[in-house]
Amino acid sequence: MDSETPRSVVLLGSTGSIGTQALDVIARNRFEVAALAAGGGRVDLLARQAAEFGVAAVAVADPRAVPELKRALAARGADPVVLAGPEGVAEVAAWPCDIVLNGITGALGLTSTLAALEAGRVLALANKESLIIGGPLVKRLAKPGQLLPVDSEHSALAQCLWASGPSGTDLRVVRRLVVTASGGPFRGRTRAELEGVTPEMALNHPTWSMGPVITINSATLVNKGLEVIEAHLLFDIPFDRIEVVVHPQSMIHSMVEFVDGSTVAQASPPDMRLPIALALGHPDRLPEVSAPVDWTRAHTWTFEPLDDRAFPSVALARYVGEQGGTAPAVYNAANEVCVDAFQKGALPFLGIVDTVARVVGEHIPGQAESLEEVLGADEWARARARELTA
Ligand SMILES: NC(=O)c1ccc[n+]([C@@H]2O[C@H](COP(=O)([O-])OP(=O)(O)OC[C@H]3O[C@@H](n4cnc5c(N)ncnc54)[C@H](OP(=O)(O)O)[C@@H]3O)[C@@H](O)[C@H]2O)c1
Numbered sequence: 001m002d003s004e005t006p007r008s009v010v011l012l013g014s015t016g017s018i019g020t021q022a023l024d025v026i027a028r029n030r031f032e033v034a035a036l037a038a039g040g041g042r043v044d045l046l047a048r049q050a051a052e053f054g055v056a057a058v059a060v061a062d063p064r065a066v067p068e069l070k071r072a073l074a075a076r077g078a079d080p081v082v083l084a085g086p087e088g089v090a091e092v093a094a095w096p097c098d099i100v101l102n103g104i105t106g107a108l109g110l111t112s113t114l115a116a117l118e119a120g121r122v123l124a125l126a127n128k129e130s131l132i133i134g135g136p137l138v139k140r141l142a143k144p145g146q147l148l149p150v151d152s153e154h155s156a157l158a159q160c161l162w163a164s165g166p167s168g169t170d171l172r173v174v175r176r177l178v179v180t181a182s183g184g185p186f187r188g189r190t191r192a193e194l195e196g197v198t199p200e201m202a203l204n205h206p207t208w209s210m211g212p213v214i215t216i217n218s219a220t221l222v223n224k225g226l227e228v229i230e231a232h233l234l235f236d237i238p239f240d241r242i243e244v245v246v247h248p249q250s251m252i253h254s255m256v257e258f259v260d261g262s263t264v265a266q267a268s269p270p271d272m273r274l275p276i277a278l279a280l281g282h283p284d285r286l287p288e289v290s291a292p293v294d295w296t297r298a299h300t301w302t303f304e305p306l307d308d309r310a311f312p313s314v315a316l317a318r319y320v321g322e323q324g325g326t327a328p329a330v331y332n333a334a335n336e337v338c339v340d341a342f343q344k345g346a347l348p349f350l351g352i353v354d355t356v357a358r359v360v361g362e363h364i365p366g367q368a369e370s371l372e373e374v375l376g377a378d379e380w381a382r383a384r385a386r387e388l389t390a
Contacts, residue, residue, distance in 0.1 A: 006032040009280060010095050010121070012112050013103030014049050015042040017211045018126040018150070018272065022101050023049060025277045029286050034097040035080075037089045037104075037112070040065030047072030050080055057081040057095055059088035061108070086111060094119035099280060101150070102127040105213050106336050107329070107378055110134050114371065117141040124279035126150040128230045133329035134374050135233050136367075147234070148279040153179050153227050154234055155275035156253035156266035161235065163256070163264040177237050178255040178263070179227055180247040181306065182207045184219045187248060191310045197349035199342060207250035207270045216339050220352050221306070225317025229328050232321055239318050246304045251293060267293055313353045316360060325365040326377030333378040334359035337385035347389045359384050 009026060013019045014036040026033060033053035038046050040062030047069060050058045060069055063084040070082060083091050086108075093100055093112035100116040101124040102109050109127030113134065116123045118141060125131060128151055131138050138147075149155050157177055164170040185204050186194055202219040203212060210218070217223035224244055231242050250270040257263045268274050271290040278285065293299070308315050320327035334356040341347035347355065359381050368374045 006030045007099060007280070008032050008034045008097040010035045010037075010092060010097045010100045010116075011103065012037045012089065012093060012101065012109070013105065013127070014038050015045045016103055016105060017209065017214075018101070018103030018276065021273050022103060022276050022280070023053070025273050025280060025286070025289060026053070029277070029281070031280065035059070035092045035095040037061070037092040039104075040069070043069045044072050047076055047078065051076035051078035054078075055080050057083060057092055059083040059092040061086055061089050090115040094121070097121060099124055099148075099282075101276070101280065102130065103150075105129075105211055107133055107332055110138075110371070110374065113138060114141065117146060120146075122146055122148065122282075124148045124150050124276070124282075126276075128226055129332050131233055132226055132229045133332050133378060134368065134371075135229075135324065135328060136369055137371065137374060139233060140369075148282050149230075149234055150272075150275050150279050151227060151230060152270070152272060152275045153254040154230060155278055156180075157231060157235060157256060159266045159278075160254065160256035160264040164258065171236065173259050174237065174241075175257045175259050176241040176243055177231050177235065178243045178245055178257060179224065179231055180250070180252050180254050180303075181221065181224045181244055182218070182250045183246040183248050183304075183306075184221060186219060186310075187246060189310060191350065194310060194350055195348065199345070202342070202349060206248070208272075210272075212343070213336070213339055216342065216352075217335070220313050220335075220349070221311040222313040222317070222335050222353065222356070224306075225314045226332065228314060228317050229321040239321055244306050244314055246306055247301065249299075249301050251299070251301055269293060311353075312357070316353065316357055320360055323365045324368075326368045326373060327360065327363065327365040329368060329374050329377045330363045330365075330381040331356060331360055333381035334385040337382050338389060341385075341389040351389070355385055355388050358388060 015038040035057040037059040040060035093115040110130040113130035255265040277289040320331040338352040
């Protein structure tokens with residue numbers, strides 16, 4: 001990173017967990033923020049961010065938030081271009097800058113991912129859903145080096161892969177990717193013991209503080225299933241060479257096993273600012289992003305296999321990942337509907353993955369080569385999941 005010229009960043013989902021942590025990294029390093037986008041649910045925070053970072057444009061997905069946003073901006077003496085609706089968010093995604101960070105949650109992030117890639121921007125991707133549902137479409141658009149992972153596991157895998165050879169990543173010497181999982185708040189429970197789980201219990205993650213959807217996805221382990229598909233798409237490793245191992249302390253963020261029998265792991269305390277900083281500063285490491293592991297203290301880090309009976313979501317994700325085409329979009333869309341129903345008390349915890357499995361079972365996968373094909377499958381899965389959870 002050229003230390004003289006600030007790198008300009010467009011931040012999508014700036015008011016969320018990833019977005020606010022990204023702004024923390026940005027404020028302490030040589031970056032400037034070109035534009036921001038959010039849903040429109042936290043207008044005051046968005047206006048404060050826009051004023052503090054002096055951005056040129058702000059977009060909100062919900063046009064009804066615009067009058068309040070304009071008032072909040074004016075009150076802070078800020079006068080950026082204000083854009084509205086999904087088109088406004090996509091316009092910000094393609095805004096001139098050095099790097100776009102997509103921290104939008106869910107399938108809604110796909111249009112922004114495509115807009116950023118089409119505009120030729122380097123894309124730091126926290127919004128894993130857009131890669132997973134738009135697999136072939138996103139991969140066709142992304143040029144080598146254009147897509148940088150922000151998910152801690154994939155950031156770890158990328159770092160471990162740097163150890164594959166002195167002249168860069170050499171997949172021929174990779175035996176398997178080992179994706180770690182904290183196991184979520186219900187690790188060790190049997191399926192029967194998951195019956196009475198409430199949204200409050202599922203929102204209480206033991207090691208990570210994140211937005212509500214990914215937190216519930218971590219409790220069902222759907223998030224780990226999505227991450228297995230994400231690893232396959234990012235690193236071109238077949239599903240039977242991607243392992244999941246439960247590591248409750250969340251200190252090892254993933255590992256790569258090489259053909260010679262050695263394994264390289266990436267370790268750091270669970271702090272998303274590290275993978276965010278690594279993507280924003282790529283290829284450089286930024287100074288003092290987070291406190292490192294304290295090696296003067298005793299630590300016990302444990303690893304255990306995943307219980308596929310209590311948590312069938314990872315095996316189901318492998319199945320849809322192998323099917324390819326529209327199958328991952330259906331898995332994700334059905335899950336988003338079910339998570340919403342669970343949060344509203346309309347679906348029991350175990351009903352989330354059971355319903356996703358039913359919708360996936362009914363789906364005949366088609367091609368996912370165009371946005372229409374992906375969105376068509378996404379809409380079908382949402383409608384079917386709504387019927388099943390009504
Ligand atoms: N949080 C983590 O530690 C973490 C770790 C790894 C990966 N991720 C991934 O990062 C993404 C974001 O997660 P999160 O935990 O940061 O979620 P979050 O806290 O719920 O934040 C979501 C952000 O997206 C905005 N948003 C919602 N709908 C939008 C739309 N249609 N257009 C533009 N912006 C919209 C929200 O705005 P409002 O505030 O206006 O609603 C908010 O700024 C997810 O894909 C997640 O899987 C997160």
